[in-house]
Amino acid sequence: ERFMDKEERDTLDKRTFGEHDGREGDTESKRSKPDTGPAADKNQGESLGKRTFSDIGRREGGNEPKRSKQNTGPVSMRIFRWWKRLKAKGNLTGAIVDQFFAKGILTETAENVTFEELAAMLKVPETVEVMCKTVLRVFYLCHGRRGSMGKTPEPNLNIRVFLAAYMITFTPKHVFEHMGALEKELFSASKPMIKRFQLICVELQDKRLLERIDKQLMTEFPSMLLAYIQKFKAWKIPDEAKLSERIKHALTALYQAENQLTADEPEGSRLRQEFRAQQERLRFKLLQVAGEKALRGFDEQRGRGGLPLPTPSSAVAAGPGPANMYSSLPGRMTNEQLAHELLLDPGFKLDDKGGSSGENPVFSRIRESFHVAFWNSLVDDLCLAQPCYVRVLRVLSEIRDGINDLANGTKEAGAIAQVLDLEKIRQLVEEEKLDWDSCTHLVRQIVAVLERMQAPKRDKETREQWERTEEELREAGQEQAKRAKQWEQAEEELRDAGQEQAKRAKALCRALEFMLDRVNTIRIDAANTRLRMIAPVIRVHGVDYERAHMEKKLKSGAMQLTVTQDWLRKTVLAHVADARLDAGALREGKAEAFAAAHSASVLALLLPPAPLSSKTCPETLYLDLHRLQSFQAHFHYHVLVTASLVTLAQRKEVRDLLPAGGGEGRGRDLLP
16 A cells, blocks of 8 residues: 555545545544444544554555554454455565566566567466566556546456567567558557556656656556557457468468378378478467367368367477478479489489479479468468558569579669569558559569560460460459449449459469569579589589588488498398308409399389388488389389289180080189
């Protein structure tokens, strides 16, 4: 009660002892009368209560109030027990503020840590509890200065919404995808609110009396807090809609990617387990963002109804997120792999996807699943009530950077810099002045630059694809013009506006995909040209280059030869025991013996029916894993075909030997 002013103490008086008229003279006159009865007892209790609370309020040391001989009645005992209970629970304002400075989040700490560290601090249960108590106490004290505490409106505060203000204030780049109008309003509301909150806590700790604190400092905080909550909700609704759709697309891609795995993929393989872990993480994120109903509905749509709800522990076990999603997929070809392919085939070249013809088709289909999911998600971004152009700008930036790299200082580098002025485009987006005509004009200009840069052999291919894309853009623009002309005559077409917006979004994303694909195609053509130039060098120095890489890996510990040594040891011992290899010739180092041992060892890799994998492949043959897998598949296919033909031939011979017709010919009729 050290922090209560007179008005608050009177209010608490009313709550504890009931209503009274507050006139001291009347109360004293009533007390002086010798009358007894319920009315007299009530008046005496009210006066005693006022004196007791005044004594408690005047104490500044925070010590337990002393019981005098005057205050030995039941009312004073009730007050004493109430005050002692509050102190024991640490619910006095002084104790709460001290806990805030000891275990809460201070602005000095928040602005000097990384986003990951700050997010971890805001999840500590003890910190959350301390912050919740402090915020509510400050809110009520600030309202108490303006009016009765009994009339204080509830803030309806989710403490995690308040804690989010620290991340919004000190790490906005990690919270906001871009700084639009809603994001700017939220940021401008969170920063002063956080600073005012800590300033009030500093004043409460230093001055220890509410009467000594500037009234203006405290009366403005409730309105700042409520304004922040309103702006947070205004930003959260469209942001959650956008995020939930992106999560659904990512989950769809993961489900499709897992379905692409063959039946031979082990149940406990790293790739399968990683897909499932990321599915669990994204399902938990969707549960947090959109709620249980949305998650259940999505599971039903995907034919996965009845799945248990994800838990926080399962989401944590899944890992940090999208950065891990592709870690089990083989990446694009490295320089060492390119050199190896050129050494075996001087005419080797990259395919249109930037890989090789020997790549596992399963991985190609998995990549295609994520590719489709990205573009579908981008269409949804543009179909929002407030379209989000953030990822569109990223795609345009990737197109511009790719053309700049390929132009290598030529005039086309200056042309694309003039056409793709990202700052100007971003400004048009923020001002909501980026219309459909501007988008189509931009696309045509970029395509013109790409046509001038590509190889002549790509002209026909590019022209055919661009004609289809341009027609789709033209149809989307015609629908928009038609609706604008008929607007005054048919307002019911308003319901079709969403469909037309989706059509334009699909057309624009198709154009972006086409341009990015052309940039990648030009990049691959340039890479193949460089491969033709270095192929003669690789033919001479390729073996030394690969040997140097192998030695480097062995010395650094990045590679061990455990599987290779075990594979060779088992094969050689088995063939020496069967007298198919001469151990003496191997000890003497004869080339014929080593060639025979090598052939027998490679054949031993192909004979087992279990598919060869990265775990069972010898380290020295890892660059040829896709070839060995292809050899193994073809070998077993030919074995199966040969066995089937032999079986059919044997059955035909038996049928020819048996007589036709009744009686003894019944055996022939039973054969297929």
